[in-house]
Amino acid sequence: MVILIVDDEPERLEQTGKLTGELFPKAQIVMESDPLMAGKYALFHPVDVLISALRMRRADGLVMKKMVRYANENAKVYLMGTMEHFDQWNLVDLVGKLSDPGVDGLLVFPITQTLLEKVLCAKPDSDNTTIKRTVQEIYEALMHDEFLQCRLAQAAMEDDLEQFFREQVCEEPMCEIQAYFQKKTAGSAKELTEDELEAVIGGAEPQSFSSIILSWMDYELDAFTPFHQK
Numbered sequence: 705m706v707i708l709i710v711d712d713e714p715e716r717l718e719q720t721g722k723l724t725g726e727l728f729p730k731a732q733i734v735m736e737s738d739p740l741m742a743g744k745y746a747l748f749h750p751v752d753v754l755i756s757a758l759r760m761r762r763a764d765g766l767v768m769k770k771m772v773r774y775a776n777e778n779a780k781v782y783l784m785g786t787m788e789h790f791d792q793w794n795l796v797d798l799v800g801k802l803s804d805p806g807v808d809g810l811l812v813f814p815i816t817q818t819l820l821e822k823v824l825c826a827k828p829d830s831d832n833t834t835i836k837r838t839v840q841e842i843y844e845a846l847m848h849d850e851f852l853q854c855r856l857a858q859a860a861m862e863d864d865l866e867q868f869f870r871e872q873v874c875e876e877p878m879c880e881i882q883a884y885f886q887k888k889t890a891g892s893a894k895e896l897t898e899d900e901l902e903a904v905i906g907g908a909e910p911q912s913f914s915s916i917i918l919s920w921m922d923y924e925l926d927a928f929t930p931f932h933q934k
Contacts, residue, residue, distance in 0.1 A: 705731040706749070710742040710756040710768055711784065716815070720755065720784070723817050727824065739763035743771035750776040753824075755811070758785035769807060782823060784811040787878060812878070839881055842872050860914040 711717040736742035758765040809823040859868035
């Protein structure tokens with residue numbers, strides 16, 4: 705197995721390469737700080753797995769995804785970034801669509817051995833079902849619990865949504881929770897099928913997760929007062 709790791713931050717690249725090598729000791733690890741050189745390598749030496757930073761100076765992670773899959777359409781692709789990076793990108797590009805499959809997973813900085821193992825070694829079917837069930841339960845509770853709605857709105861205003869979901873005993877990654885609620889909003893609050901969970905409905909311009917949550921709950925973005933109480 706050939707794993708290509710791309711990041712234009714040398715220290716981060718070295719650390720990710722070291723952790724990946726420890727996780728897959730028999731794999732051939734190729735590290736590259738220049739995304740264009742990495743793309744050239746992937747075109748002539750098809751790789752099995754790409755781990756790339758989403759935001760880089762010469763080319764972003766989605767460009768790397770296209771280059772790698774041009775030579776190997778079955779290559780697994782994982783993008784690294786901060787929650788802010790993922791939040792600013794169009795979710796359609798990350799999750800993909802039938803004509804252009806998306807990435808296989810997101811790695812939120814800082815990269816750790818535990819995070820790499822959880823994302824790269826995950827069983828997609830079981831993980832997908834767990835995320836859907838866990839977040840769906842919270843979604844259903846929010847629809848009927850005004851106190852919970854207020855708590856969510858308050859957490860969104862204070863930019864502490866991760867704490868809110870921890871309070872609900874939801875240990876799923878924030879990027880997965882964010883993707884689910886964005887899709888849920890686009891789906892007009894109807895129950896999502898497994899296929900719909902795999903593809904973004906619509907393709908709205910990227911917004912902050914807090915804004916999406918507040919607007920979905922019918923709250924003003926600049927004042928903590930539900931419309932129905934005015």
